[in-house]
Amino acid sequence: MTETISDPIDTKQGLVTKQSLLDAAEALIAERGVAGASLRAITTRAGTNLAAANYHFGSKQALARAVIARHLQPINSERLRLLDEAEAASGDAGPSLETLVGIFVGPVVRFGRELPDGGRHFAQICGRAMTQPDPMLRESLLGELAEAIRRFRAAFSRALPELSPEELLWRIQFMVGTMAHTIAGSQMIEAVHGDELDTRDLDSLVDRLVRFLCGGLSAPMEVSQS
Amino acid sequence: MTETISDPIDTKQGLVTKQSLLDAAEALIAERGVAGASLRAITTRAGTNLAAANYHFGSKQALARAVIARHLQPINSERLRLLDEAEAASGDAGPSLETLVGIFVGPVVRFGRELPDGGRHFAQICGRAMTQPDPMLRESLLGELAEAIRRFRAAFSRALPELSPEELLWRIQFMVGTMAHTIAGSQMIEAVHGDELDTRDLDSLVDRLVRFLCGGLSAPMEVSQS
DNA sequence: GCTTGAATCAAACGTTCGTTTGAATTGTAC
DNA sequence: GTACAATTCAAACGAACGTTTGATTCAAGC
Secondary structure (H helix, E strand, O other), rough: OOOOOOOOOOOOOOHHHHHHHHHHHHHHHHOOOOOHHHHHHHHHHHHHHHHHHHHOOOOOHHHHHHHHHHHHHHHHHHHHHHHHHHHHHHHOOOOHHHHHHHHHHHHHHHHHHHOOOOOOHHHHHHHHOOOOOOHHHHHHHHHHHHHHHHHHHHHHHHHHHHOHHHHHHHHHHHHHHHHHHHOHHHHHHHHOOOOOOOOOOHHHHHHHHHHHHHHHHHOOOOOOOO | OOOOOOOOOOOHHHHHHHHHHHHHHHHHHHHHHHHHHOOHHHHHHHOOOOHHHHHHOOOOHHHHHHHHHHHHHHHHHHHHHHHHHHHHHHHHOOOOOHHHHHHHHHHHHHHHHHHOOOOOHHEEEEEEEOOOHHHHHHHHHHHHHHHHHHHHHHHEEEEEOOOHHHHHHHHHHHHHHHHHHHHHHHHHHHHHHHHOOOEEEEHHHHHHHHHHHHHHOHHHHOOOOO
């Protein structure tokens, strides 16, 4: 029902408490939102004292920020690493559109799978945080994402030379939105489509997402008469 | 700073209060989220007594639901009406992909513009509500949207016969996500791209969105070697 | 003008929240 | 064992919340 502290190698005593708090906060924030996840519920689930949250993180907001930063930072590092790699391998022409989209979408899904809950909680929080009213949380997420967007914008610009800078920015925006909503909205997808869609098969989901996004990003400016 | 009650034709006394509450709630919920918009802040902004919210709507949640339903119902009616019209005009082949996407995306943007604030508040609430933790609010929105999705699914199926039912459902899901995130995320877009993008030009935004979505929806299943 | 029901109002209800406090406990180094 | 700092703990704080209450005001109908 609740997290179990598996490792007996609790060298520093405070570390397991901190970890338990992050785990519990991640699950409860994903389930009920930041405002709906009270510190009392979080600390109870973590098996710690109520005051532990403020002792280790200073405030509830700082705890929420830590929940996001814990996983997002490695994801963005991975994204930028893969981008460097692809650009080095592709020479002057730059990586293909499919490659770029795969790099942008892949890590957030793949990283998620390594998490104990399949990354659902974290993905849900991230997808929501982008449009969240709380400015602190939003900027905490966008701060991490801004550099990646800047880098990818240049890369996409080479892969899609026929697009004006403004149109390209909008399309990147659409891409981010599609991704965010997809990883945030499994609850909604299941509610609408019932058992018709398998939201657990992440591999084919990434494939579908990449196909869709490549089509959208490379759509012609003039609507063709089919 | 706050809403002014313009019409002197307040025939029934309770109506202006109800309207003021809906307006104030819409603005504050868009700005701070459902949990962050307290009844005290809403009633103060509306210029009514604190008890008026519970008197007229029963509870805070019912007020939030009313905020969504007030505009969403007409939007979906308009969507379905346009779909009927297009299907009647297109004969056996059915409406084109561009037509369908335009019908799906257009009303939510165009309706928004008729609202006093340009529909930003309402759009923001709607886009957020899809991935919101509160199940009541989410289902209130999805209940309205479900029939439209069912109808459009059949229409898209005719326009995109080469797609498997499963792939089509996912792509519709991506489309809804792109749209929701676009109308919900103006704050985020401005934060990331600063003054580079004009989020107020709704006409060209709809055009860009339709182009992107048509490209994504009609993307080939096999990635082409360009 | 009196009655009636709807609407408004000030005030308070009880609960829950994030945070703080100060004592108790634990782990660690000498 | 003693000293010291890090951590845990029970308890309480004040503030803000949604909701309820009972009196008061208002607009009509007769």
